[in-house]
Amino acid sequence: MRILFKPITPFKIPVDLSPITPDNIDGMDISEVRSLQVMVGSKRRRVDEVFSIEVADEGGEEIDIVFMGDFSRARGIGSKMSRGSITVKGSGGVRVGEYMRGGRIVVEGDVDHWLGMAMRGGSIYVKGSAGSYIGAPPKGSSKGMRGGSIVVDGDVGECIGAYMRDGSIEVRGSVGLFPGLRMLGGTIVVYGDCMGRAGARMRDGRVIILGRVGSVLPSFQIEEVRPSVRGVRERLDGPFYVFQGDLSEDGRGRLFISKPSNPELEIFEKFL
Amino acid sequence: MGKPILIRNGIVYDPMNNIEGEVMDIAVKDGVIVEDIDERGAKIIDASGMLVMPGGVDIHSHIAGSKSNIGRLLRPEDHRRSYEPRTATTYSGVGHSVPSTKVTGYRYARMGYTTVFEAASPPLKQKHTWEELNDIPIIDKAALTVMGNNWFIMDFISQDRIEDAAVYAAWLLKATKGYGIKIVNPGGVEAWGWGGNVFDLDEQVPYFGITPREIVEGLCRVNSILNLPHTIHVHVNRLGMPNNCWVTLRTAHTIRRAFGGGRFLIHITHCQFSGYAGSTWTTLRSGAEYIAKYVNSVDHVTLDIGQVVFTDTTTMTGDGPLEFRLFQSLAGKWANADVEVETGAGVVPVRYSRRSYVGTIQWAVGLELALLVRDPWKVCLTTDHPNGGPFTAYPRVVSWLMSSKARSRVMEKANRRALKYTVLPSIDREYTFTDIAIVTRAAPAKLLGLRRKGHLGVGADADIAIYDLDPRKVDPSSDYRIVRRALRRAAYTIKGGCIVVVKGEVVEDISGRSIWVDVGVPDDKIGELLKEVKPRFEEFYTIKLSNYPVPEDMLIESTPIRVNPSI
């Protein structure tokens, strides 16, 4: 079943869309979907007061939700979902795919912070850019991403993959500071540049950067130069400088930094 | 205060007045319990088949002040797992182990508790404590004042100026609107100012020429000179470390050795945390038997158990070095907050696991203390909230005390090796409803010297808990789940003559009293001493002496208890 949700008027204030997921809708008929409630600012509203709803395709076991329009002020799209799919034809807002366990989310525009917050499984694909804290646990917690995959075509913000234990994050654009902060496992691949401090306080896991890095933290030490490295779904050609760290936290994480993109890191080769 | 109330046909447990499960009526007028009232115009509560007890009194709970707030700040993840939305009568709030102010009051009231003592407040930050206590609704509250590492107190004691120490302590209580003398790791927290600690009663406190023994004895004497309603309230040295039950016993015994009993008493708080034998964590054993044996043989010692509950919680104490040790072994979050001249504080989140060896021993020690000390009047039920677990776990603790079956259920899943080293499996004592009424109400009220609390006699404050539980029909030993459930949500809680909770829901959001002790030391005596103290005070502290006291108008419903010292 494929259901289209289109805002009747563009959102001016935050709307919590966490109740509209394939898991919640499964087994409902369309009138029940219409009477679901969402929070608009501090007011509770029926879904059909906010959206025009259309069933595009009755068939199919799987539930496919399509959000049409600008959802940059939405919260929690695909929250805790475990199956089905959600497509956002526009931008996606904060906490897209939080606590996701399975299924698939595609966002055609940009998303804000906390994409895939504390994700457990499933996949997220963002065609635009994303904010900070991708896959990171909410503040105060140390249980980060434990599985699933996130792909962002555009640029992303800071602290992506913080406390990540498993799963993968791929960024085709560039990334802000601290990718892989306090990482414990899993893989982060950045095809563009990184502003710096990659792998800060990481204990384990892999951060691969194909673009420019600028600098490596003093608490990392070079180990070797490798011609290529395994990415998420393909082998990436280097050569790569391989650093180990974060030694200030007795970490054994690996930082793979493209040699051709970072000629100034040549000074580390003397240790090899 | 609302209109008069008549509670009809309740099954009343009021140990202070020797009432054990009698069916009787209780009349309430103008906030107190009265002989009789005119039924016309009165609110009638039909309590037939229900358990009626005085409102609960918590002798030791960290609910407000700098330390609690550090705990709240440290734990957003704790708040996300437990929250209460706003209703027509109540404010919203969050927090599993460190609840925000409003819900703290609501949760106590829902359990039928009406009086709670904040366990440790540093005088310098006592304005903060009172601001938070003011924001906690419904319950009556008071705060114990931390003195065991106070430079002025230590200096006076080491110079043998006990009377001056007493005058200073009296001023501290008056200035901070405190209720009693709290001693936290005497001398040890001062040593933590240098990153150290003091591990035993006769170890020297660096630079002060004094030992913990002298501090405890000195403050016990001060307590007696001032005629304070509560005894000294002691968190002993070496708390939370293996093999500390001997320090606990020595601390308790030093009072008897020095003064031979009489009016010289000591309350050992959260005794579970200082009831360990065995020299290391891996060989940890329960020391509860030794402590219980001693407490049974003397009459100058009382204790609260500080029961551990298997849950995720937040430890917080003025014992800075203890929290540092805990951080060393857990390597998670750790907050520290030293307070100049007076004390320190630390906060570390922990999780007590029944599968863990240490966790199981700790769980057993608390229950053993409660079950092996024969006289329930010497025992108060606490979890040292939130150190052993949040206060919301009290009904669970009650079920363990009342039912050996409930204990066995836990032991089935607990650490086997640990159980081999405890006597708990062999204890078959089960608390009666009277025992429970004693350890949760009557004994704490008596120990705190609260004459109008903890009982239902004429003239007592109308703080009453009514539970939907018929003690004649329910056998707590087998139906412990029914007891637990009933105690979690009182059918009615009446506070100061006002019905605040009905069927476990808060129906009226009122503010409670702020209780403190006004020691009647003559003003000229205090003035004279402060004149001497002022230059040193302003050299050591970073605020002026005149800005130190808590003005009385800061307190909501200020309720001083006047005492006459023998000075």
Added chain:
Amino acid sequence: MIASSIIEEEAVERTVEDVVCTFCGCCCDDLIVSVKGNRIVDVRNACALGLSKFLHMNENRLLKPKIGRSTSAKDVSLSEAVDVVVDLLKNSCYPLFYGWACTSCEAILLGLDLAEALGGAVDNTSIVCHGPTILAGQELGLITATLGQIKNRADLIIYWGCNPVEAHPRHMARYSVYARGRFIEGRRMRKVVVVDVRRTPTARVADLFIEIKPGYDYEVLSALKMLVRDLDLEVDEVGGVAVSKLEELADMMVEARFGVLFFGTGLTMSRGKDKNVEAAIELVRYLNFKTKFVLIPMRGHFNVTGANEVFTWRTGYPVSVDFSQGYPRYLPGETTAVDILRRGECDLFFVVASDPVSHLPRRAVEHLNNIPVVALDPKITPTVYISDVAIPVAYTGIEVEGSVYRMDTVPLRAKKIVDPPQGILSDVDVLKMILERVGGRM
């Protein structure tokens, strides 16, 4: 009228002692204020900043409530202004309450009541100064002490990314470098280190000055962490500082009996923000395995610490609280005022005791052109200028008393010294009026 002004001229001078200064987070409580009639004529013991606040408080004063923006503003009565505010609030779905730096804890608590009653969001100014300190504290826990511990014990004092000589002028004399305490008798028994991106006036009093490249605090702290843990560094220079110099600093830290790291916005607001503070906390954690070490944030505005305390005890969270779901929620980047404004999500902006137009990022301030703005302030600030309704209030700690917190969370009572101008109420009173009208509980 004439007679009364003559009486004022002849009025006897009175002095108020031990006054708490309302300027910065030092909250010095030893000011002696001289008053003639209802006018402050002199303040002793205060620094230049504090003195100027007391003496010039009536300059640029907002004296009448106003409705309408900038040039189209017109004066109205208090009750008219409150009517308009209440209407605006009742018609909003997601109001944002912001500010709370220069007012009392009592007022802040009412602000939280208001936000809760209306299901809005509420935030304080610490997000633009020491918010990162708080975020880091939630991650690791602060290891701190009251300033008296420093005064009495600290033999090593580090100022990192802060300039007390200019920003907290009495800090060094009262609480740290020059203060005399029980175990430390002043400057000669202490070592002072300054770490900054330029040679500030504070650097002049330092025994060791370390100049780092702007934005490299995190790298330098990581390197120090390695050195303190006796781990080897393979580079010669970190963040523009020779490793040998860092080794010197690491040795000083380890050898100190009681060390303190004071840090300011130079650390919290530079590249990396809260992660910089986390690195500092981790360094101090490791130092505590070897000696005694604490860190203390150099909080800026008067009672911004109090705002964090009040937020925390009432809602569990120190900043950026959202009540839209009926209970407190918090997530930096979602419920933070800057992000709410940046995304243009709130439909009303209510400011108390702060000037966000001057200190919030431009992208955030732009949204204020689209929504109603309400301001409570004693002065005509840029925010008051662009607000749709502005209500004058009395100065906390000068014209009304109230509870405040010093930078090290020591609570103090700020005093009332003079009466506010005719017809001007405290922010507590104004907030109470509004709260009552929007149906909040009192």
